[in-house]
Amino acid sequence: xxxxxxxxxxxxxxxxxxxxxxxxxxxxxxxxxxxxxxxxxxxxxxxxxxxxxxxxxxxxxxxxxxxxxxxxxxxxxxxxxxxxxxxxxxxxxxxxxxxxxxx
Amino acid sequence: xxxxxxxxxxxxxxxxxxxxxxxxxxxxxxxxxxxxxxxxxxxxxxxxxxxxxxxxxxxxxxxxxxxxxxxxxxxxxxxxxxxxxxxxxxxxxxxxxxxxxxxxxxxxxxxxxxxxxxxxxxxxxxxxxxxxxxxxxxxxxxxxxxxxxxxxxxxxxxxxxxxxxxxxxxxxxxxxx
Numbered sequence: 024x025x026x027x028x029x030x031x032x033x034x035x036x037x038x039x040x041x042x043x044x045x046x047x048x049x050x051x052x053x054x055x056x057x058x059x060x061x062x063x064x065x066x067x068x069x070x071x072x073x074x075x076x077x078x079x080x081x082x083x084x085x086x087x088x089x090x091x092x093x094x095x096x097x098x099x100x101x102x103x104x105x106x107x108x109x110x111x112x113x114x115x116x117x118x119x120x121x122x123x124x125x126x
Numbered sequence: 127x128x129x130x131x132x133x134x135x136x137x138x139x140x141x142x143x144x145x146x147x148x149x150x151x152x153x154x155x156x157x158x159x160x161x162x163x164x165x166x167x168x169x170x171x172x173x174x175x176x177x178x179x180x181x182x183x184x185x186x187x188x189x190x191x192x193x194x195x196x197x198x199x200x201x202x203x204x205x206x207x208x209x210x211x212x213x214x215x216x217x218x219x220x221x222x223x224x225x226x227x228x229x230x231x232x233x234x235x236x237x238x239x240x241x242x243x244x245x246x247x248x249x250x251x252x253x254x255x256x257x258x259x260x261x262x263x264x265x266x267x268x269x270x271x272x273x274x275x276x277x278x279x280x281x282x283x284x285x286x287x288x289x290x291x292x293x294x295x296x297x298x299x300x301x302x303x
Binding site for chain 2: 093096097098099100101102103104105108111112115116
């Protein structure tokens with residue numbers, strides 16, 4: 024899957040807009056909990072990368088490295104979906120501190 | 127294997143690819159985190175100021191989720207080829223029944239976790255004595271329902287992971303650097 028130059032530029036543009044919106048929303052309302060969401064998404068590719076390096080990719084006749092790679096993918100999927108959950112929990116915490124009970 | 131199939135319909139071709147396998151593993155991780163999220167959300171709700179009732183999530187509510195997660199760990203750590211091993215291909219003579227015993231213990235842990243969560247919901251949130259005088263409040267009941275939903279999602283994630291890990295991809299070579 025060859026990622027062309029236009030794909031990389033578009034994806035990095037979307038990432039920059041995402042960071043801008045999160046930092047702006049944290050700074051405008053003085054609520055720094057959504058930064059936890061960004062931290063979760065930054066940590067998310069790490070299990071995939073670590074387990075990809077731990078498994079041995081050189082000898083391709085042996086299939087024993089599959090389990091470690093699968094575990095890394097499992098943890099990455101876990102962290103990606105947990106990022107959305109962290110957003111909901113951080114919003115709930117801030118609303119509870121403000122005293123409104125809308126959720 | 128080709129002519130003695132049980133079903134009339136042929137097995138679809140996309141079911142054996144490596145992409146489906148990785149998508150299944152990612153989906154299993156997503157389902158597990160969704161289950162954990164429902165329960166952690168209910169726990170933070172019960173600890174916050176929005177919880178006006180007398181019910182709170184204690185350690186007893188955590189026990190079924192711990193049980194289900196341990197069961198999932200046990201079930202998905204077993205290599206499936208050892209389950210149907212006879213004494214010719216493996217050196218130990220009792221490998222097959224040991225693997226089946228561990229699988230049975232894993233299933234028992236997971237089913238016990240789900241049943242335990244239903245029990246906790248019924249005994250703690252549904253059957254109320256003179257504690258709660260006003261009547262059925264849905265947000266209080268949600269604390270118990272979230273426990274059951276979380277355990278059911280962990281069980282579903284374990285099923286998806288088991289199915290996708292035992293998909294046979296024919297001779298895929300990992301030539302990544």
